[in-house]
Each structure stands twice: as structure tokens, then as C-alpha cells.
Amino acid sequence: MDTIDDRVLRGFDRSLPMALLRAREAVMKKFTPSLRANNMSAQQWRVIRALNEQDGLDISELSDRCHLLMPSLSRIIQNLEKRDLVSRSQSEEDNRRSVINLTDEGHAVFRKIAPKSIERYEFITDRFGYGKLELLYELLDELVEKLQEGGDTHDRST
Amino acid sequence: MDTIDDRVLRGFDRSLPMALLRAREAVMKKFTPSLRANNMSAQQWRVIRALNEQDGLDISELSDRCHLLMPSLSRIIQNLEKRDLVSRSQSEEDNRRSVINLTDEGHAVFRKIAPKSIERYEFITDRFGYGKLELLYELLDELVEKLQEGGDTHDRST
């Protein structure tokens, strides 16, 4: 095994990205079947859920809120549109923007899946503990915040 | 906004999968350019890194350690093989298994990228704090453990 600069790279299975990935997989694992039973991917569900919270978002805002890149979202919207779960209209003030709305059928799908999502959250809170869950949220938020704070000056690629 | 069973679904941007996703994105963000500069994807790097830790793994073991599904890994190995970063040989005891080894060129790529990875870890530790980082690891591990522990009986899809 190669070592670098007299330092050793953190053990692979102890790396932060892997730990986060594993946690995400564990959290999603038992919820995905509920989605698939309704022909929904996790990403499509994110869009539906975001629109349920606030209807009439444009694609850029959806991209931000769902953490989906524009090209992915573009295809996802087309897919959902084809299935009549969302509808698209032109913005009045800015002709570049498309405004996306949840159709009645879209709302129906949301109401069908949401209880499963709530169940899952309750199960996780139950198993892991409310306090630890809140602590985890705080740590994750703080991590993101600290990594964004000005600089990252050791990398000039931006 | 629809509500379900008198309960409301946790705010979208406060959901656990999203928090984990955001954290992972933040952690990876400044490291990806180092990978791309060497024509490496994050997944390809995982494979290289796993093989550097222990050479001669078969594809199933790589799948476990890298958290890559077999079909993805199958394509990734083919890609790396084409670029002479890994080599493939047949297992003696079990003719179904392929044994994957890092080539000299593969080791060279590892040694080229690894310092950037170490830098990134040090930066994160510096910004976030060693204690908090360890606490985060513990919480993530415990979360995975608690969610796996027998049952998940509220979902019968397995």
C-alpha cells in the first residue's frame, strides 16, 4: 500500500464521503420500495414534494431546492409532464422561465406516498432517538456552513 | 399544501436524506477538480483507492467496499482496464471470479491524487474541528447500525 508524504490516507471505509453515503443508503433503503410501488424515483419524489410545499416554482428554484442539476431536472420535468403529474406554463414577467405546477393527479400521488415518508421518519426517530437526530442535523448543517465560509483557498479551481 | 393524517411531512430542506446529501456535496465539492484533472470520476477513484489498500480483490468485494452496484462496477472495471490502470486475472479456485490488480500506472495515479485527498481531509478537520468530526462519524455509524438492527418490520418489501 502506497503512503504519501509520510502520511497515510485515512482508511477507506472511514472516509467522510463514504460514511455519509452509507448513512444515506441506510436511511433511504426501506423507503424506496414505497416509491417504486408508485413508479416514482427518489428524485421525482423530491420534485413532487417541493411543489407540494410551494407550487408554481420555476425550474431554477426547483433545481436549488431539490439539489438536482438543471439537465437532470429538465428530463425529470419532461417525464412528469408526460405522466400528467405536473404542468408547465410560461412566466409572464420573464419569457425564459417555465413555471411548474402540480396537477390534481400530482397532488393525489403526493397524498398517497407522504404517509409512507412520515412513517419512515417516525421509525428513524424511534430507533435513533430524537436528541441524537437533532444533534446530527446540527452537525451536518455546521459542517456545510464551515466548508462554505469564504476561501477554500487551498484549491484554486474555481 | 397537503397535510396527511393530521401530521405534516417534515420540511423538505430539513429532511434527513437531503441533509446528508448536502453534506456530501459540500465535502466533495473542492476535491472533484483534482480528480477531473486526472480524468478520474469519484467512483473510479474509490476503486483505485480500495485496490491500493488491498490489491487482488474480486469484483464482489470491490462492490462491497466501494458501495458500487455490480453493474456500475462492471463498467468501471472495463473502463479502467482499457486505460491500463487495473488488470484482470482469473481466480484459480473459482473460475467465476475475476481478480483485479492495480497496474504500475494505477499505483502512479494513486500517488498523484492521494496528496490532494489528504489535503482535503486536513482542511475539513481544521475547519470543522477534530472532535466534532469524530462525533459525526460516531453518529453516522450508530445511525446505520440502528437502522439495520433486525426488523424494519414496518416494511415488508424484502
Added chain:
DNA sequence: GTGATATACGTAACATGTTAATAAATATGA
């Protein structure tokens, strides 16, 4: 107003995620 810039959205091309189906080798049990 006109021309340069920036923004919103889309497509292209390739890599990966994900489920299903398949082939080949091995293990199991009658």
C-alpha cells in the same frame, strides 16, 4: 437604442444508479 454580458433553459455525450434478465461456474441434496 445598440452591443456586450449575463441568465434561464435546453440538448448532447458519456459515466453512473438501478432493476431485470441472462450465462457460466459452483454448491447442494436426492
Added chain:
DNA sequence: TCATATTTATTAACATGTTACGTATATCAC
């Protein structure tokens, strides 16, 4: 031994991740 089941790996097909590029509209500088 032989049929059957299991394991290992691949491919197919489609959705998504990711970067690069194109197009239309909007904004800004002058």
C-alpha cells in the same frame, strides 16, 4: 451422479449525474 439451486459476473434498458455547448431572453454599459 444428476438435477436443482446458488453464486458470480455481465448485459440490457432506462433514469440520473455531470460537463460542455447552444439558444433565447433579459440586463447592463455606453
